[in-house]
Amino acid sequence: MHKPQPDLPEPAHASVDSMLARKFGREVANYFSGSPLNRLGFLRADHTFLSKALRHPSTRFLLCRDLQPLIRTSEPDALAYVKYEDVKPIIGEDPYAKTEQELIDAYDSKTYVPQMIFLGVDEKDANGLEYTGKNTYKGAPYFAVDVSPKENVKDACEKLIAKVGEQGLDFAKGRVMDIKAADAAIYAAARQLLDWNARNPFCGQCGQPTMSVNGGFKRTCPPKDISYKVSNALPTTISTPANNTERPSCATRKGISNLSFPRTDPTVIMGIVNASGTKILLGRQKRWPPYWYSTLAGFAEPAESIEEAVRREVYEEAGVHVGRVVIHSTQPWPYPANLMIGAVGQATPAGETIDLGHDPELDDARWFDFDEVRHALRVGTSGLDESAGQEYTEGGLRLPPSTAIANQLITSVVNGFVSGEAKM
Numbered sequence: 001m002h003k004p005q006p007d008l009p010e011p012a013h014a015s016v017d018s019m020l021a022r023k024f025g026r027e028v029a030n031y032f033s034g035s036p037l038n039r040l041g042f043l044r045a046d047h048t049f050l051s052k053a054l055r056h057p058s059t060r061f062l063l064c065r066d067l068q069p070l071i072r073t074s075e076p077d078a079l080a081y082v083k084y085e086d087v088k089p090i091i092g093e094d095p096y097a098k099t100e101q102e103l104i105d106a107y108d109s110k111t112y113v114p115q116m117i118f119l120g121v122d123e124k125d126a127n128g129l130e131y132t133g134k135n136t137y138k139g140a141p142y143f144a145v146d147v148s149p150k151e152n153v154k155d156a157c158e159k160l161i162a163k164v165g166e167q168g169l170d171f172a173k174g175r176v177m178d179i180k181a182a183d184a185a186i187y188a189a190a191r192q193l194l195d196w197n198a199r200n201p202f203c204g205q206c207g208q209p210t211m212s213v214n215g216g217f218k219r220t221c222p223p224k225d226i227s228y229k230v231s232n233a234l235p236t237t238i239s240t241p242a243n244n245t246e247r248p249s250c251a252t253r254k255g256i257s258n259l260s261f262p263r264t265d266p267t268v269i270m271g272i273v274n275a276s277g278t279k280i281l282l283g284r285q286k287r288w289p290p291y292w293y294s295t296l297a298g299f300a301e302p303a304e305s306i307e308e309a310v311r312r313e314v315y316e317e318a319g320v321h322v323g324r325v326v327i328h329s330t331q332p333w334p335y336p337a338n339l340m341i342g343a344v345g346q347a348t349p350a351g352e353t354i355d356l357g358h359d360p361e362l363d364d365a366r367w368f369d370f371d372e373v374r375h376a377l378r379v380g381t382s383g384l385d386e387s388a389g390q391e392y393t394e395g396g397l398r399l400p401p402s403t404a405i406a407n408q409l410i411t412s413v414v415n416g417f418v419s420g421e422a423k424m
Contacts, residue, residue: 003386005402006077009034009181028412030331030342031177031403035185037120037142044118044215049131050096053118053141054084056129061087062119062144062190063164065157068171069187070164071179079183080169082160087145089156090114100213104220109209110227112151117144117193118215119186144190144216146198175335177383177403184403185332192334193217196262199336203260206250210260219260221252267338268309269297271409272322274367275349277418280410281320282373283365288384292398293366295406297340310343316358318365321351328412331405342405344417370414372397377411 009029021027043049053059060081063070070080091114098106121128121139128140149157164170172179176187193216203210203221210219224245252258272281272295282293298313300306307325314322325345333340354365376397380388383401392398400406 003178003383005381006031006178006180006184008402008408009185028329028342028408030329030340030405030408031181032184032188032332032334033330034181035120035189036122036124036182037186037189038123038137038139039120039189040137041217043131043133043137044217045100045213046133047096047099049133050118050215051094052131053121053129054094054096054143056084056141058125058128058140059084060140060142062142062186063087063147063160063171064144064190064194065146065148065161065171067191067195068173069176069190070169071172073168073170076172077179079179079187080164081142082164086160086163087147090147090153090160091116091145104211104213104222105224106226107211107222107224108226112153113212114150114153114157115146115194115197115212116216117190117197118142118217119144119189142186144194146194174385177401188332188334192332192337193262195334195336200260203250203252205252206248208247208250213259217262220258221247221250221260223247223250223253263337265338266300266306266309267297267333267340268300268306268313268343269295269340269405269409270310270314270322270325270343270345271295271328271413271417272314272320272345272347273413273418274347274352277346279367279369280373280413281314281318281347281354281365282368282410283318283362285361286363288363289398291380291395292382292384293364293368294400294404295409296362296365297406300341306341306343310345314345317356317362319353319355319358321348322346323348323351328409328417329405340405342409344409344413346418368397373399373410373414377407377414381407 008031011027011029014026062079062081072080119142121141123139125140128138130138147157147160197212200219201209208221210221213220225247226245228245228247283296284293296314296317300309310325311322314320322345325343328342328344330342331340356362376399379391380396380398381401382388388398399410
């Protein structure tokens with residue numbers, strides 16, 4: 001089945017005239033970017049703000065079960081939200097009633113605390129919360145809450161899941177790539193932060209359980225644990241009584257490196273043109289549908305610039321030598337934690353020969369004429385699990401959908417990005 005693709009985010013400040021816009025064209029905004037929320041990251045440790053945001057009438061809560069977001073079955077292209085009263089049985093009366101330090105001091109690793117993320121505020125909502133700290137901020141707060149039925153909140157989660165089901169709501173299936181762009185950006189942040197917290201329940205230095213802080217954007221290794229008994233690890237002495245809750249020392253509690261931060265993996269993805277600027281290099285993996293090709297991509301390695309990563313990946317996968325590399329645009333990719341850094345590079349005159357013998361990742365790689373690619377962009381784009389459009393003829397080139405940065409790179413290249421004839 002071929003699905004219509006959602007519109008992409010509107011580029012930031014698209015109507016503002018500037019030297020950069022005149023020279024390079026307007027900014028490219030890819031799917032999963034362009035969030036309508038102001039993250040207000042500097043307020044994540046302000047428990048007074050979070051407490052008020054939690055219970056404000058304008059506040060929206062995005063429920064996620066096994067990282068899948070809540071949507072309306074009658075309107076599957078948009079996220080669905082619930083109110084504070086709906087999630088209160090799961091998160092409690094006010095998880096932000098105490099300061100962050102007070103919560104750390106009272107840490108109990110044996111008590112499961114549902115993961116919640118403060119996503120930001122929608123400043124366009126005239127009925128939003130108005131909060132004055134060092135400055136005044138106004139907007140409707142957004143939170144994400146993990147309602148996967150677990151431990152002490154299992155019954156409360158199951159009741160809420162049943163309740164929203166009766167209201168015509170359900171959790172999305174598979175990769176969420178067909179909701180409207182603004183909602184996709186909100187979900188991308190929610191999914192990535194919920195996933196990161198779930199993957200990092202223990203300290204990487206001492207192995208002890210960690211605690212989510214800073215609105216879900218950091219994890220800390222508390223020095224105390226109500227459930228921890230020193231007798232489990234050390235002999236009891238007069239100075240270390242059995243009811244002592246002090247945990248063993250940990251390097252993460254010293255100096256400035258006392259927190260764990262969400263990971264983002266830089267990944268290069270590149271549209272490579274030949275030396276004469278008339279063809280684009282595309283590759284395919286064995287598991288992809290027949291005739292479905294895309295741009296090459298790979299993870300950037302430590303101590304490697306983005307430009308170097310582009311050259312290395314293209315050489316390793318296709319044997320092609322790349323000269324000049326420029327950055328085109330980027331795309332958050334929350335599966336699970338990538339930042340796709342889109343680049344355009346040009347092969348050196350003597351380095352265009354394709355050789356798949358270095359790295360067995362690709363099943364095939366070819367140079368495609370721009371005209372063939374432009375035709376495929378019009379009739380043959382789709383997701384991997386979807387059929388091509390009605391105008392597609394079997395045997396023709398197929399390409400990724402517009403929600404993928406690969407599509408945007410390909411489109412820009414074949415429409416003059418390298419030659420400078422078109423600014424996109």
